[in-house]
Amino acid sequence: MRRRRLLAAIAIAPALATAGCTDDSGEDILEPRARVVESELVREHEGTDEESVVVKGVIERTDDREIAYLEVRVRFYDAEGEQLDSTIEQVSDVTEGDRWEFTVAFPDTGERAALVVDHDAEIVRNP
16 A cells, blocks of 8 residues: 555656746746647558558647757547547657657557547647
């Protein structure tokens, strides 16, 4: 029982440590500097054991602050709206421009990939 409490405390510590934090200018450091503006499911090899699903999308800068690193999370859902999986990917080469493309693959193929009918995508880290 003590182990569970310790693990729970460790899991929430980072959130508590950054809650309400501001940078030197007084701005909220958790405010996103970019957002997902487009995303779509792309299916390949439909109906086979190699069926796969990826989400392709575009991220757009929301302000003028420098961005050196981005991570995007895609959640994959079945027809009943149940989450099948969630994947986080680093978006490469975000130092130039105001828009960046990304691709995130569903981790399974075949019958499990065939269950994916919807998704959502969001930025989860952009220090």
